[in-house]
Amino acid sequence: MQNNKVAWSDAFSVGSKLIDDQHKGLVQMTNDLFTGCERRDETVSFMKAIQSAVSYAKVHFATEERFMQKTNYPDYALHKKEHEDFVQMVLKQVKNFEDGNCAPIDFALFLKNWLLNHIAVSDKKYSPYLTNIKDAEFAPPK
């Protein structure tokens, strides 16, 4: 189980401290889900952990989308669609989980795979557009 956890690597950096910190937060939340699996948490607390990961992901997606719009990123629409598809997939997984058709470990693995692939492939593509943009302008609304 231990080796399912993700260790942050600078190779994941997209060149913005704000976005990197949010990605680190998502990695941490994914690792917490694996910890929950090890401890065999109750369905209810596992569900709470999923919900906080999803609401954090939504805040994070909104931040990235503001960055992309501000920098006229050409693949903005495509990237936004990936975020929307993710939310739909999570809703489906949550339903499966509630119906007893998805074990906590499956959900944690799904989140890990999506996150790592999304950061390493799709997020990396907007990285060159972030140069000269100040993080402070795009902090999530308080």
Ligand SMILES: [Fe+2]
């Ligand atoms: Fe993204």
